[in-house]
Amino acid sequence: MNKDSITFWGVLIATLYPLLAILISEINYRLKKINHPSVATVSVLKNVFLPLVTVYLTLVKIIPYDFPAVFLKLYETTLWIVGLYLFINFVNQIFFTDSDVGEDRKTRVPKLLQQIMRMIVIAIGFAVIASEIWGSDLGSLITALGVTSLVLGLALQDTLGNLFSGISLLYERPFHTGDWIQIDSHYGKIVEMNWRAIRIVNRQNDMITIPNSYLGKQVFLNYSRPNKFHAESLQVSFNNEEPPNQVKSIIEDIILSTENIRKDPPFEVKTIKFDNHKVDYEVLYFIDDFWESELIKDELYTKIWYGAKRHNLRLPNPVSYGKPWTKEEFNKENYLLSKSQLILGSPVFSGLSVSYLKEFIKKSDFNIFGKGEVIVQQSERSNHVHLIIKGKVDIYVESEGESVFVGMAKKGELFGEMELLNNTANEGTVIAHTDLELLSIPYRVINDLIENNLSVKRKFDALIKIRKKEQFNKLHDDREQE
Template identity: 30%
Template sequence: MGAILDPSDARMTGGGAVNGHLYDVAWFRWLVALCIALPVITVVLGELIHRLQRRDNHLEATARAIRHTVAPALALALFARYVLRIESETWTQVLDTLVWVSAINAALSLVNVVLFQRAEQSTWRARVPRLFLDLTRFLLVVVGATLVLAAVWDSDIGGIMTALGVGTIVIGLALQETLGSIVSGVALLFERPFAEGDWIRVGDTVGRVVDMNWRSVRLRTFDEDIATIPHLMIAKDLILNYTEPAKLHIERISIGFSYDDAPNLVKRTMLDIARSTEGVLMDPPPEVHTLSYDDFSIAYEVRVYVEDYGRLLEIRDDFTTRIWYAAKRAGLTIPFPIRTLHFFDGQTLRADKAASDLAQGLSATTVLLPSETSDLAATGVGATMLHFGAGEYVVRAGDDGGTLYVVVAGRARMVIGGHDDEQIVLTLGRGEFFGELALHHGESSPVSIVATEDVELVALSAEAVQQLMTTRPALAREVDDIAGARRRTIESVQRLGARG
């Protein structure tokens, strides 16, 4: 440090420090100051950025702008002016312009953080789209750069604006698609069909919006991939928003079951599965619809309501997995999409199956003796198996008699009155019969019989019943007693209804 400058250094020091110490020279003091200050500022800003990042503070962006652009640009300008003593006015103006543009960019970043990114969600500032802020910031930087050029370079603003206008036209012709994406992005800002965090579908791509910049929208798909879709493509395609205006989403799941499975049993099973699946809403309730009768199965569609679209794959997987177990428990068959050829005597096989079903159904009744049921099942004359779905009318009040029905499975209700003022007389279950009022007395039915749930019945014709009563008179008396008791019950219900 005690070395004396060579006389040739007088040019750099202005000729006033030939016999002085090195630290007495102005350019050396600037060099030392810059060598110390720039690393210190860089380290301090780096630590500040690290702390802000851990606290998830948006001021991190401003600190980065100062560390990466403003501080280096300012150090470079000071180094060139006071250490290298560059006398070229052009280089000085270039460096000054670089410093001012960097400072303007950092200042706009600070304004953006203070006014918008730290704003509360309930304020209008929080609802300003990021793309609009980016475009506004870019325009302000351009305006600031224009003012800097006018001040530093002593240029005519009118000339600069003219040059910018001509340049804009040339750039616009060269970048038509890119500018089209920007214009489409601005249109999306005003329309706001979605926002960051929404689950949307654009064309065949489904994902959650993670970013929306001046050129494109980025979606994170279910596969954790990032799909980048330009605004120009979004403007030309259909957009489905699964999050707004309501988070409610209907998921449709199709499934096929065998023709041997009663549709209402299938529907009850599917509803039970839906109600037990986590993530499926109970309000609105799930729905099951019969879609079509296909080649090898009856097609059903289950509609479940989901609020968290991000869990859709998980909920769907849980539901479809439970279908197999529930179908096994309920005795339902999910058929293979194949054709099976059977070589048999069709008439014989159908007759054997009908006789077996009839025998099983007749065994449910308590009014017929085993020998009587076996005889009816063997001959099949005057006895038929019938199936009714929940809500269907088996008999309507006023229908002509002539058939006695025995409940094999399920439940039905005996009612009087119309649909709006229906009054239940009694409920009929397995082994009970009805139709005796019209059959025994030869009159039209005074009541209606409605299937409360899916019900299987054996229908006995008047001839078959008459033959049974002829061979066993006690049966006629038993049916007559039941008919009289039910008639009194009907009259009692009618009197109560009249009083009400």
């Protein structure tokens, strides 16, 4: 060992040791601030492994003394064991614990598999120590292990295929528990992932088990990635005589009134095709939960049907299917006159003559709504008072940021009269409790009736006092219960 070599190693060790110690200390400090689980391992790296390496290099590169071979081999063995310990700990903390992702992986990787992987690493480490430091011949042992591994591999081919496919999927992470996926004809929500298979539950609440070895060879569709929200589309058709812009406007209003449809990204309503009896429209919209896709689609189709009837828009109906319902075929006046007993039975309209009732009906509108549709929205302006011909409605009032149920109106009852007489925006939201038929009376018709009939005005005033008292009592009771 010459003097230049001793000087070189002395300067190198004297320079690198403090620099590495400072660097590792800084890393450890930052890890402590975020409560990282590898803090203890980094401390061992700094306080044990780094000094051991420094002492070893000093012994063999700087001190001019021939130490016994056994002493150096024991020292090198100690270094390898500490290094192996650090390596196993770092692998464990990176892949099986640590961050949120690590915690997720830890729950997915069986403990048995973790132990097997650690044992393999330890076995390889000790084999290297025995061969490189102590000069042991491992050839025969490796040959025996190779033959044994081949036999086991053939016997456990399917199991090992599932195992390694599972490991690959766990770390590629193309899907997570809770994602909706489709594989061939199977689709459902992932409820469990392990080293052998994944389990999904479909809409029929049936569990399907798919082996990882099969999954690794298939193309699958993940409805929950890269974003949680998912695009859906539906197609509807209207008679080709109905103006497309009017149809689109009605569909857009229906989508805006439907919960669980995202406003961002925005929805689209497009005209895509027309022929000699119909025009086809496509509706593209986004939802947050794929599980609700069929429910939302059902709600939209139902609302579109009711919306078409309310606005007297004809759905496609080839001659072979019969005639569509048109305004001419449905006689509003005759239908409502058949309900005259119900209309005149309302406390407000009792006493009206039949001739006045006919004129009254002619100036009013007849509307139908499906269960769950919003008829009146709080804070918006309305221009009709509604008399329920058939069905029931629920009335809600927004109070202190919460929607409070204040009552129900049923057949023969009015709603919307308070806003008319007070000249205010809607004081509550009205939602169809069942399928609904309404006589919607314009404000101007009601105003004419009140101006020409003092008895009707008194009845309206009395009804409004009752409604205000009911609403106040309901809100007061709800606050007391809280």
